[in-house]
């Protein structure tokens with residue numbers, strides 16, 4: 234099943250009533266009597282003319298490639314009885330709509346009015362979850378995933394949304410995942426009753442759902458999701474805010490309470506044009522008037538631009554936002570940092586990372602079963618947001634040892650320690666990682682190096698039809714940090730994989746050890762066969778994905794499953 238159809242299965246359950254429609258229409262300055270009778274029968278709404286029907290309205294918005302206005306005809310042919318658009322349609326189109334019983338309503342400033350409309354249309358029936366948004370070039374998915382798990386320290390049902398889809402984590406699997414004892418949890422009777430209600434909530438508990446093609450989904454889906462999460466008694470919700478999503482106002486009007494910034498390095502220059510514009514798009518998170526908390530990476534130079542941009546806002550807005558700084562060096566903290574969270578004495582062990590948290594809320598020695606120093610930063614970012622939101626320092630610190638790694642992010646796979654026929658381990662371990670930017674690749678290789686005794690091999694490629702300037706930079710980063718490079722394909726889209734590889738090669742020094750194998754599965758097998766027992770093979774770029782995108786088609790390719798098969802076969 235494609236990701237799109239799963240998306241609709243999940244969000245299709247979220248419908249609105251006629252009463253909600255009547256309540257919401259004034260936000261668009263529309264009155265129900267301006268609509269034909271069919272229009273009032275809708276219970277769903279969407280941005281894509283190809284996915285409407287007789288009960289679903291179409292919102293025609295201008296996009297970056299084309300304009301929804303051009304698809305109004307398509308929407309009414311697909312039986313949509315109601316279309317909102319930003320300018321007057323032709324007389325011919327109006328006449329056709331009239332014949333089909335459809336209403337086309339022109340709304341001045343439709344895009345700006347949409348958040349107010351959607352927030353009434355999909356108003357959550359109970360409390361809106363507290364929203365934390367995380368942005369940055371790398372680490373968004375990891376921070377969101379870790380944030381949701383850390384919420385278990387406060388026994389709150391929580392969710393994360395982004396590249397991995399929607400994950401809901403709840404208290405009712407706490408006993409199987411953690412060492413919490415039920416009786417050691419102090420709660421009054423009403424709190425216990427609320428917890429029981431959460432445990433009995435109908436669906437999606439501890440579940441994962443694929444949700445569309447984008448890291449940050451479209452604006453309608455966001456409002457539907459808020460209602461869905463409220464129905465599921467989710468109290469804490471962390472979403473990934475991509476720079477595209479922020480620029481295209483896919484999050485407009487959401488009551489985002491806390492913002493986390495991870496880091497800024499090169500990516501998406503094809504879309505934003507320059508690093509300055511890319512950085513500015515990300516800082517768009519500061520414009521949410523609902524913001525109360527800001528969590529900044531003290532080790533990343535861009536964070537001071539965030540602090541300055543906040544200070545430049547009007548006094549009332551700036552002074553209601555509490556800022557927490559996190560990082561690996563106390564010396565990077567700004568002199569006026571009131572709240573901070575620093576990791577010190579970091580040790581990378583075969584099983585994970587150990588470090589001491591030194592913070593303005595307390596200090597603790599912690600261990601996490603995750604690989605890579607950058608995951609220390611990711612933990613601190615999620616931890617810092619919870620601290621500002623009022624979580625207890627001790628309970629949060631205890632939860633760190635219970636964290637589960639993020640699928641396809643520095644995920645370790647070990648072939649059986651002993652080969653049955655040879656009596657010893659013959660080849661190296663794998664790490665499957667999602668690094669697809671120059672900085673992420675450098676960071677993941679540096680992290681992997683700390684977990685290996687032998688050689689470090691790296692299998693990677695670069696995506697087609699996207700920022701081409703990062704290709705040689707990724708080649709240079711891989712050559713600097715790995716011993717053997719295996720160049721292959723990674724979502725080449727409509728480009729020739731060999732052309733992409735040639736561009737990567739221009740950044741690789743002549744004396745580097747490079748093997749080219751465009752068939753990705755063969756490249757992985759080649760690297761593993763070439764590895765010795767103490768070596769480590771890092772597979773970068775695919776992570777959790779289960780496809781290779783080639784010529785507008787998604788071909789089945791699951792690198793985690795492939796590696797599991799290789800590991801299993803090694804034991805035979």
Ligand SMILES: CC(=O)N[C@H]1[C@@H](OP(=O)(O)OP(=O)(O)OC[C@H]2O[C@@H](n3ccc(=O)[nH]c3=O)[C@H](O)[C@@H]2O)O[C@H](CO)[C@@H](O)[C@@H]1O[C@H](C)C(=O)N[C@@H](C)C(=O)N[C@H](CCC(=O)O)C(=O)O
Pocket residue numbers: 280281282283294295296297298299300301302304446447448449450451452475476477478481483
């Ligand atoms: C370049 C880009 O960001 N495109 C996104 C954008 O589409 P768009 O505004 O360009 O849409 P368009 O094609 O111009 O069409 C305009 C309007 O007409 C509608 N339409 C279009 C065709 C049709 O037949 N009928 C119809 O109604 C469209 O639904 C849209 O509402 O808005 C759509 C709805 O929100 C997104 O799905 C789409 O993401 C495409 C698939 C994409 O590849 N996006 C990438 C670049 C992206 O956004 N990535 C970031 C993550 C990056 C990261 O990992 O950091 C993300 O958040 O996913």
Ligand SMILES: Nc1ncnc2c1ncn2[C@@H]1O[C@H](COP(=O)(O)OP(=O)(O)OP(=O)(O)O)[C@@H](O)[C@H]1O
Pocket residue numbers: 369370371372373374375376396448473495496607608610611641642643666667668669672673674676677776
């Ligand atoms: N804090 C970090 N700093 C640098 N690199 C990181 C950090 N966290 C993760 N990475 C690297 O970036 C890769 C992607 O991580 P993650 O999916 O969490 O980031 P992301 O920002 O969500 O990226 P995307 O939006 O493309 O999914 C990881 O596989 C890892 O190699």
